[in-house]
Amino acid sequence: MRELARAAVLLLLAPACVGAIGSPGEPGSSVPPATAAPGSEVVAPGGPPGSGVVPPGQPPGTPPPPAVFMPGTPPRCDGPVDAGLGLLLRLTRVEYNNTVRDLLGDTARPGRAFSDDAVMAGFRVNAVAPPSESEIEQYRGAAETLAERAVANLATLLPCTGVESGTKVCADKFIRTFGRRAFRRPLDAQEVQAYTVLFDKGMASDGFPFGINLVVRGMLQSPAFLYRIEVGQPVPAQRGLARLNAWELASRLSYALWRSMPDDELLDAAAGGRLESVADIGAQVRRMLTSPAGVAKARDSVADFVDGWMDLGALDHVEKDAIKYKTFKSLVGDMQRESYAFVQEVMLGADSHIGTLLTAPFSFVTGKLAPLYGVTVPAANTAPTRVDMPAQRSGVLTHASLMAVLSHDLATSPVKRGVWVREALLCQIPPPPPPDVNDTFPSVNPNLPAREKLAMHRASPSCAACHDFMDPIGFAFENFDPVGAYRTLDGGKAVDATGQLRQTDVDGPFNGVRPVADSLARSAQVQDCMTRQWLRFTLGRVENIADKCTLAAVDSRLAATGGDLRDALTTLVSHESFRNRRTEEVVR
Numbered sequence: 001m002r003e004l005a006r007a008a009v010l011l012l013l014a015p016a017c018v019g020a021i022g023s024p025g026e027p028g029s030s031v032p033p034a035t036a037a038p039g040s041e042v043v044a045p046g047g048p049p050g051s052g053v054v055p056p057g058q059p060p061g062t063p064p065p066p067a068v069f070m071p072g073t074p075p076r077c078d079g080p081v082d083a084g085l086g087l088l089l090r091l092t093r094v095e096y097n098n099t100v101r102d103l104l105g106d107t108a109r110p111g112r113a114f115s116d117d118a119v120m121a122g123f124r125v126n127a128v129a130p131p132s133e134s135e136i137e138q139y140r141g142a143a144e145t146l147a148e149r150a151v152a153n154l155a156t157l158l159p160c161t162g163v164e165s166g167t168k169v170c171a172d173k174f175i176r177t178f179g180r181r182a183f184r185r186p187l188d189a190q191e192v193q194a195y196t197v198l199f200d201k202g203m204a205s206d207g208f209p210f211g212i213n214l215v216v217r218g219m220l221q222s223p224a225f226l227y228r229i230e231v232g233q234p235v236p237a238q239r240g241l242a243r244l245n246a247w248e249l250a251s252r253l254s255y256a257l258w259r260s261m262p263d264d265e266l267l268d269a270a271a272g273g274r275l276e277s278v279a280d281i282g283a284q285v286r287r288m289l290t291s292p293a294g295v296a297k298a299r300d301s302v303a304d305f306v307d308g309w310m311d312l313g314a315l316d317h318v319e320k321d322a323i324k325y326k327t328f329k330s331l332v333g334d335m336q337r338e339s340y341a342f343v344q345e346v347m348l349g350a351d352s353h354i355g356t357l358l359t360a361p362f363s364f365v366t367g368k369l370a371p372l373y374g375v376t377v378p379a380a381n382t383a384p385t386r387v388d389m390p391a392q393r394s395g396v397l398t399h400a401s402l403m404a405v406l407s408h409d410l411a412t413s414p415v416k417r418g419v420w421v422r423e424a425l426l427c428q429i430p431p432p433p434p435p436d437v438n439d440t441f442p443s444v445n446p447n448l449p450a451r452e453k454l455a456m457h458r459a460s461p462s463c464a465a466c467h468d469f470m471d472p473i474g475f476a477f478e479n480f481d482p483v484g485a486y487r488t489l490d491g492g493k494a495v496d497a498t499g500q501l502r503q504t505d506v507d508g509p510f511n512g513v514r515p516v517a518d519s520l521a522r523s524a525q526v527q528d529c530m531t532r533q534w535l536r537f538t539l540g541r542v543e544n545i546a547d548k549c550t551l552a553a554v555d556s557r558l559a560a561t562g563g564d565l566r567d568a569l570t571t572l573v574s575h576e577s578f579r580n581r582r583t584e585e586v587v588r
Contacts, residue, residue, distance in 0.1 A: 086581025400484025
């Protein structure tokens with residue numbers, strides 16, 4: 001019976017997986033053309049747009065190259081609306097889990113057993129590259145298991161009851177209604193016919209439930225389910241630009257904000273022509289981010305963003321000295337949950353501002369994690385509990401999760417911490433070292449403070465340019481040890497957390513992390529970088545020169561609202577460009 005089911009499903013899927021796929025707008029086209037690899041962008045040498053990074057090999061003090069777009073110098077945006085390159089995206093593990101949860105009510109999260117997702121600019125994304133044979137087998141196994149569990153509760157799965165249940169009429173309704181939700185669009189006549197044939201084979205073999213089982217299996221293995229397919233229609237007079245149809249836009253919105261499939265209300269809006277204007281889209285976005293059900297899904301999406309932005313997944317593999325930090329491993333999950341809960345509150349709560357993200361005097365701590373911070377939370381509290389934090393803490397910047405990821409096993413790492421601020425908050429990529437640099441760290445007394453150890457690197461002409469760019473910001477965090485606990489001594493000496501912000505729009509001296517946080521909270525570069533981070537996350541690609549007007553619009557909104565992150569996200573996905581995709585790269 002199992003082999004019959006597999007053969008029937010493979011027969012159904014074969015035409016969808018091979019052969020020509022057509023061009024955008026071409027009748028019968030179901031998949032966009034091959035596109036550039038993720039990460040392609042038009043940038044100035046040495047760093048991404050707006051980085052201000054000096055190209056490698058140039059002496060310190062060399063003016064940075066001109067960037068594609070810098071905050072404070074808005075581009076001309078009075079012409080036709082453009083958009084960045086559109087990529088063919090396959091569901092990530094998180095998206096797969098969320099989608100089968102909302103489609104079938106199955107919360108087993110089978111995607112956790114799938115192969116790792118690719119990573120682009122820190123975020124998980126499966127773009128362009130087809131699945132491997134082992135991944136195809138993983139999808140097949142998950143589909144079989146999910147279908148078995150689904151038909152075990154057939155009454156909750158079917159769109160019909162009473163005498164109609166168990167009939168061909170019911171099966172036809174199921175194929176159409178379940179298909180619309182699984183494929184995020186209505187099935188065409190050919191697809192309805194193919195799944196009807198598949199149902200008939202199952203029905204003839206082992207009755208009505210098995211017929212439904214095969215339909216579910218087949219749809220869960222279809223490219224229309226596994227891929228977020230965006231084709232669109234060519235935009236007249238704009239070469240290489242396509243406009244998404246309503247179904248494609250609904251799917252793009254839902255995976256941007258929820259990391260999951262559209263709900264029935266969003267699909268009904270697409271079917272009823274209520275996703276045509278910016279106002280229509282804005283209304284749906286507000287619903288998706290404020291309704292109780294929408295907020296619950298948005299929290300999952302924010303957690304996925306935090307995983308990439310803060311690299312929290314790496315915490316599972318971080319090693320600390322087992323003698324000195326004996327409780328670290330037992331606290332990893334609590335550290336991660338703190339950061340999820342905190343950023344979720346900032347993004348979706350009443351005070352959704354960059355300043356709150358970087359300087360908030362509160363956090364969400366479990367009873368087990370509380371002693372590390374020196375705060376009081378009942379030991380029995382396994383869920384993160386909101387608490388006021390000690391004065392030396394500053395928003396997400398001093399979370400134990402982040403400090404632990406950006407440290408070594410026995411020592412802090414001002415380099416890692418400085419690089420994270422440059423990349424995650426300023427979107428500045430440090431230039432690579434010169435090709436002939438000696439990267440062997442000189443032998444030093446391991447008990448020296450980190451600042452004194454790194455002084456040797458900065459004394460070397462071949463190392464100084466890069467380390468002067470990274471280290472000083474990292475020194476601001478020296479009061480936090482390798483697991484994020486507060487300290488005043490390092491190597492038997494008083495911690496020196498002084499430094500100088502350079503190559504930012506808020507340059508100046510500092511002593512400790514709080515002045516750095518206060519400066520970054522008012523930085524236009526940080527606002528622009530957060531826009532870029534959310535664009536990368538929501539669209540699964542790095543920003544392109546064609547995105548300059550979108551970025552400018554969101555940056556302008558951030559400035560007008562004092563850095564309101566949720567409002568900026570709403571502006572991003574409501575912008576006219578969000579419903580367009582480029583089919584070829586733009587170079588100007």
